[in-house]
Amino acid sequence: MKTKIHFIVNPISGKGKNELCPTLLATYFPEADYDLVIKKTEFANHATQLTNSSMEEEAEIIVACGGDGTINEVASCVVNTSIVLGILPMGSGNGLASNLKIPKNRGKGLSIIRNRNITSIDTATINGSPFFSNTGVGFDAHVISDYEEKARRRLFSYVQSTFRTLKKFNTGPVEVSCDGFRETFSPFLLFVSNSNEMGYKMSLTPKASLQDGLLDLIIVPKLSRLKLIYFTILFLFKKHHWMKEVKFKQVNKLKIKSLDDTVLKIQKDGGLFVPDSPDIEIVLYPENLKVCVP
Template structure:
């Protein structure tokens, strides 16, 4: 008998989730499967629930939610033999889209039952894991505004982007060390990506791969508000490299440091984080997560 645990964020996306015992019984018979459902109730609760499921001997653990929920569940499964299943219920669903996991729940469940497992790379920023991307600068501020909004739709994301552009300030100089090069800059953006999509089909690193053993790094220096709007148009065209302020790298490790601040405002897989440090050490763990897709 296969024991499958579902970690569900009941407020993901529209908040009208159908992942319950009655619904899942249509897909999983009681002879071959033992199904457990756990609902997360607050930020980081999914981590606690996943650790319990590991202790309880789950064979597969399924994250049901958006990229934030997936991050919490997957972070507990790095370098284990337990595969991650995904039912994308969020608004952006960047990682699921990159993996071509369908948004239609029944189709996502069919993949889980098939249980074809592949290994993907995992990023790490200090003590945190990321699976899609992490960044400081404008993307972190967009996420901060987005989390403070009441909607989880593309229009809310676009409104949050405009708010971030209006209020961006270049107060802190940082140093980025990558591939033997040292860059000192007032950053508009430092974006480090393991996958080729942020969500909503938006991409800053369209050539990134979850299995190439490299992180894609985009560094964009201070620019005028007018030029930042132009940059936004280039993002929609998937051509962010076409401005002189941008530099692109592929690397296994990146170090970002600053003086006299003590906190980096960042985003990790679409969730806003204050990281209490003057240094961000970002690295790659090759093929260290097993995923069903």
């Protein structure tokens, strides 16, 4: 019986103009052994619809071809099922793919899917909405909000959004509680990570693991301008843990409450997520997503 593999392609991820050539696919997946389907997204959240239809068509492997946002949409559908997630990184950051050591080289990526070396990874939800790499409340969420307003999405655009956000960023007080820990503060950064990379080879949580049953939490309160510069320099050299203001914890669930009842901006796997409540709950679920890896 042929193996059914469906490819969900986001044509505008990363540098855009992404294509998946049927002739190339045939080189790795002979027609005698595989039943292949290519679907292209045309609008926001279309990958979710396409993945759901592929599940109804009994696809055994569904491959997310795009960036972390596309992966999030596809993986959100297949989590807690027997369907295997494949990844062809075509985005700009590609944080989750990099953590899983899945290369951007198209041929190598297809070989990984063909070889079907499958592992199970942890996933998490924020107010019930799945994420797989990281989520954050504070500066990173506001940077993503600015970034998503721009037509061109490149590393330079991300840098521009970072500097624009620095000039206007402000978040009110929040209460964070987890595993007996409770603290009230106004965050510069409140970052929760399942993986050890954010994208672009940058990391706030280099020790995070997709298979340890824990989320890595980093708390950075509001900083003076001088300390902010110092934090940025340390971050670039992966030494931000040197700052006494920076706190790290490992948790399997946590709650965040906006104390001024503001609905907080949140980034989730590199995309903007606005909850419908000032109260936020983040929960980890161990090894409930099957993924093709090298």
